Amino acid sequence: MAAIQLAKKAVTLPPTVRTLASGVPSASLINLSVREPAGHGHGHGHGVGPRSDVPPKWVGGVSANSSVGLVSRNVVNGMEAVLAAGISLPPSTGIFQKRLIHSSVPAKDAPQVPDFSHYEAKSESTNRGVAYFMIGSLGLLSATVAKSTVTEFLATMAASADVLAMAKVEIELASIPEGKNAIIKWRGKPVFIRHRTQDEVQDARSTNWKSLRDPQSDEDRTKKPEWLVMLGVCTHLGCVPIGEAGDYGGWFCPCHGSHYDISGRIRKGPAPSNLEVPQYDFDEANGLLVIG
Amino acid sequence: MSLANAFYNTLVKRNSVYVTSIFAGAFGFGVGFDVGITSFYDSWNKGKQWKDIRGKYLEES
Numbered sequence: 001m002a003a004i005q006l007a008k009k010a011v012t013l014p015p016t017v018r019t020l021a022s023g024v025p026s027a028s029l030i031n032l033s034v035r036e037p038a039g040h041g042h043g044h045g046h047g048v049g050p051r052s053d054v055p056p057k058w059v060g061g062v063s064a065n066s067s068v069g070l071v072s073r074n075v076v077n078g079m080e081a082v083l084a085a086g087i088s089l090p091p092s093t094g095i096f097q098k099r100l101i102h103s104s105v106p107a108k109d110a111p112q113v114p115d116f117s118h119y120e121a122k123s124e125s126t127n128r129g130v131a132y133f134m135i136g137s138l139g140l141l142s143a144t145v146a147k148s149t150v151t152e153f154l155a156t157m158a159a160s161a162d163v164l165a166m167a168k169v170e171i172e173l174a175s176i177p178e179g180k181n182a183i184i185k186w187r188g189k190p191v192f193i194r195h196r197t198q199d200e201v202q203d204a205r206s207t208n209w210k211s212l213r214d215p216q217s218d219e220d221r222t223k224k225p226e227w228l229v230m231l232g233v234c235t236h237l238g239c240v241p242i243g244e245a246g247d248y249g250g251w252f253c254p255c256h257g258s259h260y261d262i263s264g265r266i267r268k269g270p271a272p273s274n275l276e277v278p279q280y281d282f283d284e285a286n287g288l289l290v291i292g
Numbered sequence: 293m294s295l296a297n298a299f300y301n302t303l304v305k306r307n308s309v310y311v312t313s314i315f316a317g318a319f320g321f322g323v324g325f326d327v328g329i330t331s332f333y334d335s336w337n338k339g340k341q342w343k344d345i346r347g348k349y350l351e352e353s
């Protein structure tokens with residue numbers, strides 16, 4: 001009896017201490033009628049009640065004997081083995097295995113699974129909605145951050161405000177009378193602005209431009225027929241041509257003798273192409289010409 | 293409850309709609325954030341910026 005008392009206190013008692021001659025392990029200390037701890041609270045099908053995997057009575061079983069304590073009987077293999085628990089008999093085979101895998105229920109003092117039902121969501125659909133809302137909000141913020149990162153990075157490559165301010169030049173159109181040239185400096189280069197007379201426009205437009213060295217129509221080179229705006233840099237070697245000179249009534253480059261007509265097109269001399277037309281716009285409200 | 297269900301059924305149920313609405317929301321949020329911060333900045337610095345004191349130095353042309 002003392003041995004049984006001790007065994008009750010042990011937590012990891014090997015249920016099988018010896019094997020029978022038939023090879024069947026003798027599990028004399030397993031209490032097969034033990035029940036699960038009451039109220040462990042997870043409803044997965046089995047209620048509190050007698051176990052369904054108890055072997056039938058005719059197989060054998062554990063019974064209490066007043067003289068020797070627990071007695072395990074096993075009649076599965078046609079023979080009857082009666083063993084008293086706590087009495088150490090020599091194993092009937094030479095093989096002795098300590099089997100530590102067991103299927104008994106955990107001891108009562110093992111930690112019980114707490115009741116988590118208090119923390120469960122009150123409403124499944126609200127929970128789902130909130131979860132997706134949080135996910136979507138995080139995605140929204142992340143997309144904003146990503147977009148702003150990219151745009152700010154690209155903005156670092158843009159020209160700074162002082163450079164942009166220097167890049168534009170404004171001229172009052174009223175200050176240039178008809179038939180006169182104006183030369184201004186824009187981005188370190190001279191820009192020719194010619195207020196052409198009607199005759200000059202006629203002359204520029206009636207030229208057979210398709211046969212020129214750099215064929216370009218006057219309509220392509222001007223936004224308004226009376227205003228001719230172009231860079232005053234000879235396309236040959238970069239001299240500044242002289243206005244109202246040359247064989248074609250336009251510009252003449254003194255360095256190597258290139259002649260430009262009244263639309264700034266190369267007509268004679270070494271220059272390969274027409275005088276370049278910069279980007280410009282008219283500010284009608286203030287009567288301004290904005291170059292750049 | 294019904295609000296959460298409406299949100300789920302209109303926006304979340306199809307992933308294409310969900311992702312599209314996230315990107316559209318990001319665009320709108322970005323614009324709104326910009327406007328809000330700018331107006332806050334202007335009100336915080338009222339009377340200090342050039343556009344506030346321009347009238348003292350330049351006549352309207």
